[in-house]
Amino acid sequence: MPIVAQSTEADWVSRFADEVIAEAERRAQSTGKSGTAPTIVCASGLSPSGPIHLGNLREVMTPHLVADEIRRRGYDCVHILSWDDYDRFRKVPAGVDPSWAEHIGKPLTSVPAPPGSAYPNWAEHFKAPMIEALAELGVEFHGISQTEQYTSGAYREQILHAMRERGRIDAVLDRYRTKDKDKAAGGAKKPQNQQQKPVDEAEVRAAEGSGAASEDDGSAGGAGYYPYKPYCTVCERDLTTVTSYDDETTEMAYTCVCGHAETVALSEFNRGKLVWKVDWPMRWAHEGVIFEPSGVDHSSPGSSYVVGGQLVREIFDGVQPIGPMYAFVGISGMAKMSSSKGGVPTPADALRIMEAPLLRWLYARRKPNQSFKIAFDQEIQRLYDEWDALERKVADGSALPADAAAYSRAVSTAAGELPRTPRPLPYRTLASVVDITTGHDEQTLRILRDLDPENPIGSLDEARPRLDRAENWITTQVAADQRTRVREEPDTELLASLGDTERESLRMLLDGLDEHWSLDGLTHLVYAVPKLQAGLPAEAKPTPELKVAQRTFFALLYHLLVG
Incomplete structure (x- = not known):
């Protein structure tokens, strides 16, 4: 097709x-x-x-x-x-x-x-x-x-090709190197003795700072530029410097800060990789990539993506993918x-x-x-x-x-x-409910069932996985001092200190719970109690004095229920 x-x-x-x-x-x-x-x-x-x-x-x-x-x-x-x-x-x-x-x-x-x-x-x-x-x-x-x-050895031919073309690769990279970077890429002198030394962190830092392992494009020291970084066969680290390479025999000599030095045949050696700025375009060509995005840090002049576009064409005979910056x-x-x-x-x-x-x-x-x-x-x-x-x-x-x-x-x-939630109830509602119920399934279902009396939820599974996500958010992302904690035991001291008016308001609330047990009903009841105590009908419009009484009643309920 x-x-x-x-x-x-x-x-x-x-x-x-x-x-x-x-x-x-x-x-x-x-x-x-x-x-x-x-x-x-x-x-x-x-x-x-x-x-x-x-x-x-x-x-x-x-x-x-x-x-x-x-x-x-x-x-x-x-x-x-x-x-x-x-x-x-x-x-x-x-x-x-x-x-x-x-x-x-x-x-x-x-x-x-x-x-x-x-x-x-x-x-x-x-x-x-x-x-x-x-x-x-x-x-x-x-x-x-x-x-x-x-x-x-999947990239064997690509590695050998990059080493043969190291001069051309170095020339492409050199178009973007700054003087400071050239200076840093000089490469530190590495010990030539064959005996491995103990790991010395000061040497590690010095080697990294010299460009031995920190450069994305390889180092160009006295022995020339090499786009390949071997991992030492003794200490396994890449704090190595390639000292020579023969295109015909593929013999490569390298030294490591641990003291090890050896010569290997790159046609058989599999303990190393191309440096990043060469590795990425090599893979574009090898995989035939048509689309690959990259972050803003890869899109500046001299970055991996920009340089890679030239290397993939000039060295690996490939095409740079469509690569939007994200x-x-x-x-x-x-x-x-x-x-x-x-x-x-x-x-x-x-x-x-x-x-x-x-x-x-x-x-x-x-x-x-x-x-x-x-x-x-x-x-x-x-x-x-x-x-x-x-x-x-x-x-x-x-x-x-x-x-x-x-x-x-x-x-x-x-x-x-x-997979989706069968009954996607509002997340903020679910979060509020699990906050109040502290995840108690029976209480949670009771409240959620009353949200829609005409079509009540049958089980908590209908609200999952959204319900579980809301509960996880409450328990892991909301600070403890911002969460609701319903008292497990009555505040007997506060109850004992209440006056007749306050006791009467609580009695009126308790008497009306069975008849008003829904979210809308409870809201209506809580607002109505101070009105009824004042001798007004439950539907009366609040006066300034009534608003004060309502706020006082609400505060009492908060103290008794959640502290």
Whole structure:
């Protein structure tokens, strides 16, 4: 089937899908395969160096939504997710045993998992919750471990090609290097002796500062520029310097700050990787990627994406993918997220307090270059109100096309509908109810049943999972001093101090409970008691004096019920 662009909905996802399909057709024509339907490749990349947060989720959701739209149109499309688990371990996060510093410079898959983890290494520990969250979000992807790719020799030819073309690569990179960067890339002298020395953190820091491991584009020392960084076969770290390379034999010599030095045949050696600015464009060509977004930090002059566009064309005979820049995602009340600092909310955290369709909607309704915030505070209630209002508009056909498209992408994928709450009661109401009942199922059901006497809810399962999300929000995100705690025991001291008027008001309230046991009925009764005590009918309009009496009665009830 020939690939023909066709826009079905007026939103940013459809427009990118149009571009990607058109680019797929252009590439097919350029290779003489026009008329066929090759698999369209969209891509993401995540480094499991720490908690994968909600800002990182945009790296996945943007291509997911585009790939899903392409699948909805009937095309074969794969969304590959490269796990950059062969990246180096850069720093020990706060809260982790400082002794983990001995692993700085090792691949993430060679670093032990944090204490108490059930996973075999650092990378798997942080990948697992993300994989689980993506499944709940309905994100279908093909995962690729870069550790497996490099250590299996999958990139052998690309690595050897990059080493042969190192001079041309260096020339491309040199167009963007600043004088300061050139100076930093000089490379430190490494010990030549073969005996391994104990790990010295001062040496590690010095080596990183010299450009030995900190540069994204490799180092150009006295031995020349090399786009490949070996991991030492003794200490496993990348605090190494390539000292020579022979294109014919592929023999590569390197030294490490640990004291080890050796010569290996790169045609057989699988313990190292291309530096990032070369690795990324190599993968674009290798995978045939047509769409891959990147953060704003990758879009500045000399950044990975900009330089990669030239390297993929000039060195790897490939094409740079369509790569929109995506803006940062913030959290209500928090600064810009950084996974390296820790303590930032992850997709799993968000899915504990909101349903998957709502979280999908937040990413679908904003263009990638528009920043937005995800609410973990009181704003989540307004967000849910907005979502419910949109659902009503979609149901009655009054939603704008772009809003309706975002809603459709939130509640379903090409594979089908996401699980939803059968009776989506207002989130703020559910939060208030579970706050008062402290999660007591019987009391919660009793109150929720009275919300709609004409069509009462039959069981709490009808209100789930939204009910559970609201309860999690109350228990994890609302400060203890802002929560409602109904007294477990009567305030006998206060009751004993009440006068006749106050006692009478409480007797009138208790006598009327059976007859007024509904939210509207209780509201009417509480306001009516001071009126009846004043000899006025329950429907009387309040006077200034009556308002004072009502406030006094309300305060008494608050003290007796919640302290």
